[in-house]
Amino acid sequence: MILELATVEKIAHLARLGITPAEAADYAGKLGHIFELVDQMNRVDTQSVEPLAHPLEMTQRLRPDQVTESDQRDRFQAIAPLCEAGLYLVPRVIE
Amino acid sequence: MTAVMTGEWCCQGLPALANGLSRRAFSSVELTQYFLDRIERHNFSLNAFITVTPERALDQARAADQRLARGETGPLLGIPMAHKDIFCTQGVLTSCGSRMLSHFVAPYQATVVERLERAGAVMLGKTNMDEFAMGSSNETSYYGPVRNPWDRERVPGGSSGGSAAAVAAGLAVAATATDTGGSIRQPAALCGLTGLKPTYGRVSRYGMIAFASSLDQGGPLARSAEDAALLLQIMAGFDPRDSTSVDQPVPDYRAGFDQALTGLRLGLPEEFFGDGLDPRVAASIEVAVDELKRLGARICPLSLPNTGLAVPTYYVLAPAECSSNLARFDGVRFGHRCDQPADLLDLYRRSRSEGFGSEVKRRIMIGTYVLSTGYYDAYYLKAQRLRRLIAEDFRRAFESVDVILGPTSPTPAFRLGERTADPVTMYLSDIYTIAVNLAGVPALSMPVALADGLPVGLQMIGNYFDEARLLQVAHRLQQATDWHRQAPAGFGMGRGDLR
Numbered sequence: 006m007i008l009e010l011a012t013v014e015k016i017a018h019l020a021r022l023g024i025t026p027a028e029a030a031d032y033a034g035k036l037g038h039i040f041e042l043v044d045q046m047n048r049v050d051t052q053s054v055e056p057l058a059h060p061l062e063m064t065q066r067l068r069p070d071q072v073t074e075s076d077q078r079d080r081f082q083a084i085a086p087l088c089e090a091g092l093y094l095v096p097r098v099i100e
Numbered sequence: 101m102t103a104v105m106t107g108e109w110c111c112q113g114l115p116a117l118a119n120g121l122s123r124r125a126f127s128s129v130e131l132t133q134y135f136l137d138r139i140e141r142h143n144f145s146l147n148a149f150i151t152v153t154p155e156r157a158l159d160q161a162r163a164a165d166q167r168l169a170r171g172e173t174g175p176l177l178g179i180p181m182a183h184k185d186i187f188c189t190q191g192v193l194t195s196c197g198s199r200m201l202s203h204f205v206a207p208y209q210a211t212v213v214e215r216l217e218r219a220g221a222v223m224l225g226k227t228n229m230d231e232f233a234m235g236s237s238n239e240t241s242y243y244g245p246v247r248n249p250w251d252r253e254r255v256p257g258g259s260s261g262g263s264a265a266a267v268a269a270g271l272a273v274a275a276t277a278t279d280t281g282g283s284i285r286q287p288a289a290l291c292g293l294t295g296l297k298p299t300y301g302r303v304s305r306y307g308m309i310a311f312a313s314s315l316d317q318g319g320p321l322a323r324s325a326e327d328a329a330l331l332l333q334i335m336a337g338f339d340p341r342d343s344t345s346v347d348q349p350v351p352d353y354r355a356g357f358d359q360a361l362t363g364l365r366l367g368l369p370e371e372f373f374g375d376g377l378d379p380r381v382a383a384s385i386e387v388a389v390d391e392l393k394r395l396g397a398r399i400c401p402l403s404l405p406n407t408g409l410a411v412p413t414y415y416v417l418a419p420a421e422c423s424s425n426l427a428r429f430d431g432v433r434f435g436h437r438c439d440q441p442a443d444l445l446d447l448y449r450r451s452r453s454e455g456f457g458s459e460v461k462r463r464i465m466i467g468t469y470v471l472s473t474g475y476y477d478a479y480y481l482k483a484q485r486l487r488r489l490i491a492e493d494f495r496r497a498f499e500s501v502d503v504i505l506g507p508t509s510p511t512p513a514f515r516l517g518e519r520t521a522d523p524v525t526m527y528l529s530d531i532y533t534i535a536v537n538l539a540g541v542p543a544l545s546m547p548v549a550l551a552d553g554l555p556v557g558l559q560m561i562g563n564y565f566d567e568a569r570l571l572q573v574a575h576r577l578q579q580a581t582d583w584h585r586q587a588p589a590g591f592g593m594g595r596g597d598l599r
Binding site for chain 2: 013016017019020021022023024032035036041044046047051057058077084085087097098
């Protein structure tokens with residue numbers, strides 16, 4: 006199984022990954038091979054089986070709606086690639 | 101007990117070292133310096149560490165010595181260990197083996213690290229790993245592959261390959277590791293160590309960089325079941341900062357160490373001994389099973405009929421969770437950012453393409469595909485249904501047996517480069533370990549043989565929260581055998597190959 010190049014390009018766009026044409030061809034082959042493996046799932050009929058999302062099937066714990074964290078903006082922004090005046094800088098989005 | 105000699109420190113278990121420290125036979129500073137010297141001497145040939153933190157280590161060792169001087173004792177107080185570079189360590193590079201985080205100095209501490217440091221453990225440094233823990237050979241690391249101390253042309257396993265190589269070569273007493281599909285157990289098997297993946301939810305994931313959140317679990321890599329038990333004792337426990345952490349008391353993991361295995365019911369699933377299993381591994385497991393029978397255990401036939409579906413199921417669920425978790429790396433808040441982005445989309449695309457390596461990108465692509473419109477039911481939902489069948493196999497099995505036994509890895513350590521060309525071949529390396537993560541049960545790997553000079557691992561799978569039983573069985577087997585005392589040649593670990 007080989008994925009179509011258009012499909013590979015679409016997935017790359019959804020995943021926000023830039024890929025070259027050479028990489029796209031490589032993905033088409035390798036991902037196709039992986040999906041052959043994955044398609045072995047279809048050997049079993051699972052119509053009547055409930056999906057299992059979490060191994061322990063526990064209900065999510067709730068906590069009181071109280072502030073527990075202090076403001077650490079400066080500390081976290083110290084590791085950001087580009088910041089100014091407490092704001093994260095990105096290329097212009099709105100003209 | 102005779103005093104522990106300096107030359108033997110790299111071969112000693114936690115109780116002997118803790119005993120020496122508490123009797124003041126040697127100091128934590130001396131012990132720490134000794135391991136730092138060993139790292140200095142041997143790390144270049146293994147590439148087990150991404151970062152070594154000598155100053156921090158010696159500071160922590162001095163602090164431990166002060167606590168010891170005040171009469172405090174503890175199994176980890178003053179013990180030098182290493183952390184997998186997936187655990188956030190405040191003020192220290194936490195790269196996760198990726199270019200994406202190659203400048204990421206963690207602003208906070210992982211709960212596991214915090215707990216171990218509170219117990220007085222000394223951090224020697226951060227160990228190499230497959231990028232974002234995605235790999236079975238440690239060859240996907242941005243920092244280069246790790247080499248197996250038993251044969252440097254071979255892989256140490258992955259993704260916790262650096263932790264495994266460091267402990268196996270005596271560069272640290274023990275190390276932390278994580279396991280999403282086998283990443284503690286398979287490197288333990290390939291490097292001759294005892295490694296335990298606890299029950300999902302037993303060890304906090306706070307500050308442990310996420311790969312697949314419903315599968316990831318931290319655990320210890322050590323030289324013996326006893327050391328692993330002492331480490332888990334500290335690592336395990338409820339953490340309100342991890343919403344999947346389980347609020348259940350932590351038992352004494354060594355409580356059963358003195359009890360015989362009489363009457364223990366061991367299950368050998370037929371599916372673990374079929375095609376694809378190296379005959380040398382099969383023979384080694386057989387010998388270990390005979391030894392366990394001699395120790396009083398009873399063997400029960402068993403079937404885990406959905407075992408063959410675990411790898412396909414995993415390669416839908418794990419990439420789906422990975423693509424979602426790794427969406428946070430956008431070049432904006434932290435991590436790698438490309439130069440001079442033309443616009444926001446270009447910033448995202450180039451930062452991610454430059455920051456991630458090929459295996460990580462491949463998994464993000466798979467995950468994005470299986471979660472995309474029109475494919476969700478056929479892949480993601482289908483895989484979740486199979487996950488239930490796989491988990492039910494284990495639930496049913498544990499109605500009639502106490503522990504499930506089998507190989508950890510189908511083969512001993514393979515050669516560097518041997519499985520990198522085809523991802524599927526690499527994925528099948530984890531055929532015996534993956535179902536355990538899907539079910540969420542605990543499992544341990546321990547060395548039970550050498551095949552042509554390479555360690556072979558026995559895997560023991562337990563029921564939910566039954567880590568103590570796994571550790572007991574492993575400990576009893578280690579009391580009767582000495583495979584866990586074997587050490588690779590060339591690292592000054594004692595006479596011949598024996599520790």
